[in-house]
Amino acid sequence: xxxxxxxxxxxxxxxxxxxxxxxxxxxxxxxxxxxxxxxxxxxxxxxxxxxxxxxxxxxxxxxxxxxxxxxxxxxxxxxxxxxxxxxxxxxxxxxxxxxxxxxxxxxxxxxxxxxxxxxxxxxxxxxxxxxxxxxxxxxxxx
Numbered sequence: 001x002x003x004x005x006x007x008x009x010x011x012x013x014x015x016x017x018x019x020x021x022x023x024x025x026x027x028x029x030x031x032x033x034x035x036x037x038x039x040x041x042x043x044x045x046x047x048x049x050x051x052x053x054x055x056x057x058x059x060x061x062x063x064x065x066x067x068x069x070x071x072x073x074x075x076x077x078x079x080x081x082x083x084x085x086x087x088x089x090x091x092x093x094x095x096x097x098x099x100x101x102x103x104x105x106x107x108x109x110x111x112x113x114x115x116x117x118x119x120x121x122x123x124x125x126x127x128x129x130x131x132x133x134x135x136x137x138x139x140x141x142x
Contacts, residue, residue: 001141003069008137008138011082012040016053021048022127024119034108037116041100052126056085059133079137081129081142088129093122 025044029037063079066072096119103112 001066001069002135003062004066004069004141006136007059007075007078008141010059010062011078011130011133011137014052014059014082015127015134016084017051017055018123018127021139022120022124026116026123030113030116030117030120033076034110034113035105038100038103038108038112039105041116042105043118045097045100052085056082058073059083061100061138066137066138070140072137072140074140078133078140079131081136085126085129088125090120092125096122 005032027042029040032040049054060079061074063082067075067079096115100112100115100119
């Protein structure tokens with residue numbers, strides 16, 4: 001099932017990117033000074049969103065198509081995990097994003113540091129949703 005394989009690839013790439021950010025990029029960013037960490041986060045966030053947002057939609061659509069073709073609930077479960085990244089990001093993470101985007105790196109301090117640390121914990125939820133979708137799609141393929 002080609003659609004299912006593409007759904008799995010989309011979910012795995014999404015999960016891999018999110019995992020990398022959670023375990024490598026963001027912890028490294030937090031080793032910098034407050035201003036440097038915020039200055040690095042801003043363009044990184046925008047580039048990451050440009051990668052992950054379409055992957056979440058693609059994974060959802062492909063998983064939904066695989067469900068429609070097969071009737072197997074595991075495709076639907078994976079598709080829903082992929083699209084759950086959108087409301088999770090818009091409702092839970094976006095308020096933190098907006099606050100971080102509103103701080104000038106020259107004014108960074110304890111508030112921006114705390115927000116960056118919170119952002120890292122919240123981003124782990126995106127990693128988890130991507131992993132759940134990847135597992136569901138892999139299970140459906142097997």
